Amino acid sequence: MGVRYSGKPILYSTTIRADTSANMRADLDAIISPAAVARASATGGFKYTLQSPDGLQMKVWVQDLGDNDEFHNYIRVTATSADEERAGPFALLSLAQGGSFQPVGTYEAWVNCCQFFVSVFGAAGAYNFACGVLALPSADSGPCTATGSVPEVTELWWSSASDNDTVHGALNFREARYDSGNWALSYNGALIDTTGLALGMMPLCESLNVDYAYGSPAAIARYTSGVGFRIDALIAAASQIYGQMWDAHLYSLPETLDSTVDLTDTDAAGNSMDTTWLVWNNGVPSPPTAGTGTVLATLYLLTAGPATESLANIAY
Amino acid sequence: MPLIDNIGVVPYSAKKGSSKVRSQPMFASAIIEALKTQLVACGWTLAEAIPASATIEYPLGFPFSLGGSGLVGCGGTTVIITTPFAQFRYCPYQPGQTPVGIGCFQFALGATGIDSLANLCTVISATSPYNATLNLAGNVITLTSKIVGPFSNFDLVSADGRFGVTGGNIDGGGYTLESVGSSPYSVNLLGTFGIGIPPPMVVQMNFTLGPSGTQGTVSYNLGIGASEYTVVANPYSFAIFDGVDPFNSLAAFAPCVPTSEGFTEAYCAFVVGPANLTDQLMWGGGPEGQPSTNSLDASPATFADNRRGPGVLCLRATPGFPAFTLNGQPVVIAAYAMLAASRSVEPTVVGKLWDCLVLSNTMVVGGQFETGGRTFLCIASQDGTSGKSPASLLFCIDDNGQPNSGLDGSGGSTDTGGSGAGGGDSPSNPTAPPGSGNGSFTGTCTCSGSPNNHTVSWASGDKFDPSMAGQTLTITLFGLVHPWVSAGGSGDATGTLPVIASVVSPTVLTTTEDLNSSFDGAPYTSP
Numbered sequence: 001m002g003v004r005y006s007g008k009p010i011l012y013s014t015t016i017r018a019d020t021s022a023n024m025r026a027d028l029d030a031i032i033s034p035a036a037v038a039r040a041s042a043t044g045g046f047k048y049t050l051q052s053p054d055g056l057q058m059k060v061w062v063q064d065l066g067d068n069d070e071f072h073n074y075i076r077v078t079a080t081s082a083d084e085e086r087a088g089p090f091a092l093l094s095l096a097q098g099g100s101f102q103p104v105g106t107y108e109a110w111v112n113c114c115q116f117f118v119s120v121f122g123a124a125g126a127y128n129f130a131c132g133v134l135a136l137p138s139a140d141s142g143p144c145t146a147t148g149s150v151p152e153v154t155e156l157w158w159s160s161a162s163d164n165d166t167v168h169g170a171l172n173f174r175e176a177r178y179d180s181g182n183w184a185l186s187y188n189g190a191l192i193d194t195t196g197l198a199l200g201m202m203p204l205c206e207s208l209n210v211d212y213a214y215g216s217p218a219a220i221a222r223y224t225s226g227v228g229f230r231i232d233a234l235i236a237a238a239s240q241i242y243g244q245m246w247d248a249h250l251y252s253l254p255e256t257l258d259s260t261v262d263l264t265d266t267d268a269a270g271n272s273m274d275t276t277w278l279v280w281n282n283g284v285p286s287p288p289t290a291g292t293g294t295v296l297a298t299l300y301l302l303t304a305g306p307a308t309e310s311l312a313n314i315a316y
Numbered sequence: 317m318p319l320i321d322n323i324g325v326v327p328y329s330a331k332k333g334s335s336k337v338r339s340q341p342m343f344a345s346a347i348i349e350a351l352k353t354q355l356v357a358c359g360w361t362l363a364e365a366i367p368a369s370a371t372i373e374y375p376l377g378f379p380f381s382l383g384g385s386g387l388v389g390c391g392g393t394t395v396i397i398t399t400p401f402a403q404f405r406y407c408p409y410q411p412g413q414t415p416v417g418i419g420c421f422q423f424a425l426g427a428t429g430i431d432s433l434a435n436l437c438t439v440i441s442a443t444s445p446y447n448a449t450l451n452l453a454g455n456v457i458t459l460t461s462k463i464v465g466p467f468s469n470f471d472l473v474s475a476d477g478r479f480g481v482t483g484g485n486i487d488g489g490g491y492t493l494e495s496v497g498s499s500p501y502s503v504n505l506l507g508t509f510g511i512g513i514p515p516p517m518v519v520q521m522n523f524t525l526g527p528s529g530t531q532g533t534v535s536y537n538l539g540i541g542a543s544e545y546t547v548v549a550n551p552y553s554f555a556i557f558d559g560v561d562p563f564n565s566l567a568a569f570a571p572c573v574p575t576s577e578g579f580t581e582a583y584c585a586f587v588v589g590p591a592n593l594t595d596q597l598m599w600g601g602g603p604e605g606q607p608s609t610n611s612l613d614a615s616p617a618t619f620a621d622n623r624r625g626p627g628v629l630c631l632r633a634t635p636g637f638p639a640f641t642l643n644g645q646p647v648v649i650a651a652y653a654m655l656a657a658s659r660s661v662e663p664t665v666v667g668k669l670w671d672c673l674v675l676s677n678t679m680v681v682g683g684q685f686e687t688g689g690r691t692f693l694c695i696a697s698q699d700g701t702s703g704k705s706p707a708s709l710l711f712c713i714d715d716n717g718q719p720n721s722g723l724d725g726s727g728g729s730t731d732t733g734g735s736g737a738g739g740g741d742s743p744s745n746p747t748a749p750p751g752s753g754n755g756s757f758t759g760t761c762t763c764s765g766s767p768n769n770h771t772v773s774w775a776s777g778d779k780f781d782p783s784m785a786g787q788t789l790t791i792t793l794f795g796l797v798h799p800w801v802s803a804g805g806s807g808d809a810t811g812t813l814p815v816i817a818s819v820v821s822p823t824v825l826t827t828t829e830d831l832n833s834s835f836d837g838a839p840y841t842s843p
Binding site for chain 2: 002003136137150151153178197198200202203204205206207208209210211212215216217218219220221222223224225226227229230231232234236237238239240241242243249263264265266275296
């Protein structure tokens with residue numbers, strides 16, 4: 001296996017304005033639209049159709065539906081199936097309110113053809129959202145396919161929202177390696193039952209209960225040199241591994257949120273490929289003995305090759 | 317180098333294998349012999365065959381010659397040596413007497429007690445399966461088996477309590493074997509007695525490991541419990557277990573350290589102590605805190621701390637759940653070994669276990685698994701209780717013609733981790749979970765045998781599956797006589813039974829031919 005490069009444009013911005021609803025929606029539209037295969041008007045905003053290189057689709061909705069409380073006004077972001085029959089929990093992105101209640105500065109957003117990540121820039125926790133279509137196992141290699149033919153997949157998308165919707169205090173993909181609350185995964189026409197489950201990125205770690213908070217600290221998988229492992233960004237819920245994130249990988253050590261790193265990859269022909277990656281999540285577990293947060297898995301998103309502009313188009 | 321660590325690339329050695337051994341009736345000797353045979357077959361060096369021995373002490377001296385005359389029979393037995401096949405009794409006589417006893421070997425008392433003991437040693441050496449030597453300073457006779465190896469272990473020796481004192485047990489026979497590779501270590505396999513009332517017979521394993529100049533030795537005892545043990549081995553590792561009691565298990569590994577994959581070159585070997593191996597994949601702290609021993613570029617350190625290993629990594633899905641692909645199959649990855657040089661430091665990932673995979677699901681220990689054209693045996697498995705990641709450690713026991721990795725200088729082709737042959741991350745033909753209708757099946761069955769009753773009933777292991785219809789059923793008989801077994805006679809043998817006619821249920825199948833005898837508890841494999 002290896003990184004599943006979409007080969008499609010990747011857009012990344014750290015200057016999504018939050019001063020007004022119109023500006024935030026406009027900035028998000030400017031970054032999502034070039035990556036989406038379709039855009040249509042929706043109440044208070046737009047709905048964008050994202051399509052993976054495998055041909056699977058989903059939609060992400062960015063709307064101003066008048067969500068507010070006594071402190072904030074919000075933009076609502078929701079993931080749905082392409083036919084709009086199934087929806088995941090929405091996230092509320094707070095607008096800057098000014099005064100002592102001003103919660104945010106600017107937002108950052110990362111988009112490729114089939115994934116969308118948005119969060120307050122430089123902060124984990126509240127006001128973030130992520131969704132995407134998972135990559136199907138490649139036809140000719142990897143542990144997910146060699147056992148036989150891949151089942152026919154017509155729909156395979158996920159979403160992870162900060163805790164503005166239903167489950168407060170839950171973890172999400174901005175602050176942890178799993179989402180324990182407001183997440184969705186839709187597979188072949190049905191949302192899976194999320195009750196009591198989490199949507200997780202799969203770390204490579206010791207086999208004990210690494211999430212146990214009251215024992216010794218979970219042992220982090222790292223080479224003797226101190227370097228961590230970089231592995232495929234697989235997504236699982238309960239017993240099922242559903243697929244792999246596009247243009248992403250996991251690192252077994254915690255990293256600084258929103259930092260970037262240049263890494264060299266090798267393509268299938270053996271050619272070196274210079275790439276730049278963004279640390280999307282960071283979370284310190286509490287208490288620190290547990291393997292929650294991102295102690296065991298940091299999500300890296302591809303931003304660009306060093307020789308290109310922020311718009312990358314890396315074929316693999 | 318690819319950005320992503322290809323966690324599917326498995327280092328395959330040139331030699332590997334497995335065997336089964338029954339602990340009864342030869343107890344520890346059979347286990348030692350089987351383990352030695354398997355290790356030598358996998359390229360280990362047989363450095364020494366060690367004879368069993370015992371001592372008899374005479375702290376107060378020994379009678380000496382008074383002189384005499386006449387005939388003398390068997391009286392005043394001084395030493396008795398008892399083997400499974402004979403008993404050797406030794407009685408003294410006075411010089412001048414004529415020994416006529418036919419139930420003993422007689423020796424003349426000497427002018428001093430030392431002379432008498434020297435005479436006793438001479439006669440013992442001449443007449444028994446033991447050489448007897450006398451330590452003059454300590455008045456101690458050492459009995460050493462003339463047969464090297466474990467076979468004389470647990471013979472008995474007794475001495476006249478008026479003069480001689482002995483523990484009564486002859487033990488310590490066995491072998492010294494040395495592994496190969498960049499992190500060599502040695503192990504003494506000895507039959508001896510453990511701690512208990514009465515003292516249980518055990519296989520003592522003394523491991524000497526560590527970088528040159530900092531080597532140390534650590535001893536573990538393998539309990540003798542169930543009737544059958546399984547041994548797996550390659551040039552760098554071995555494991556032995558009965559699959560019943562975790563205390564009756566032990567393993568040692570020297571991982572492959574491919575620096576091209578980011579590992580740091582270092583001496584690394586570790587011993588998985590009893591009670592650790594079979595029920596978990598982190599081995600430093602069994603159910604009662606049993607330790608393991610790690611040597612990572614330093615003297616061996618023995619401690620019990622399962623966060624610091626040794627152990628292997630696995631992919632973690634939702635806590636407590638196994639991880640299946642969209643095909644409903646578990647994932648297999650290389651067995652990354654993680655351990656700490658001591659309890660006071662953090663563990664690191666030091667290499668990959670040769671010939672091993674980690675499966676993202678629970679399996680029956682001892683069960684077989686087919687993937688990438690190779691045959692594996694499950695040597696450890698843990699479920700998802702207490703939030704653990706369900707996972708199993710599989711040891712390749714047969715390449716079935718697939719190439720090895722060439723990483724051990726054996727000239728094999730390099731495993732690139734791709735699909736198909738040699739691709740360790742590609743379970744092209746995995747054994748499905750029991751009952752899923754794919755792959756091979758192993759277990760124990762009961763065969764009912766009357767001319768009109770062709771029933772085979774499942775007893776344990778994989779359950780029968782409709783896909784078995786049309787295949788043959790191979791049954792191993794232990795110590796039984798059966799006409800289907802080509803070897804005939806008694807003893808362990810394997811035979812092919814009639815074709816499976818139908819699978820009536822997951823626990824019952826029928827065959828196309830009569831089963832005209834009956835026997836229970838026969839392990840089967842199919843197809």
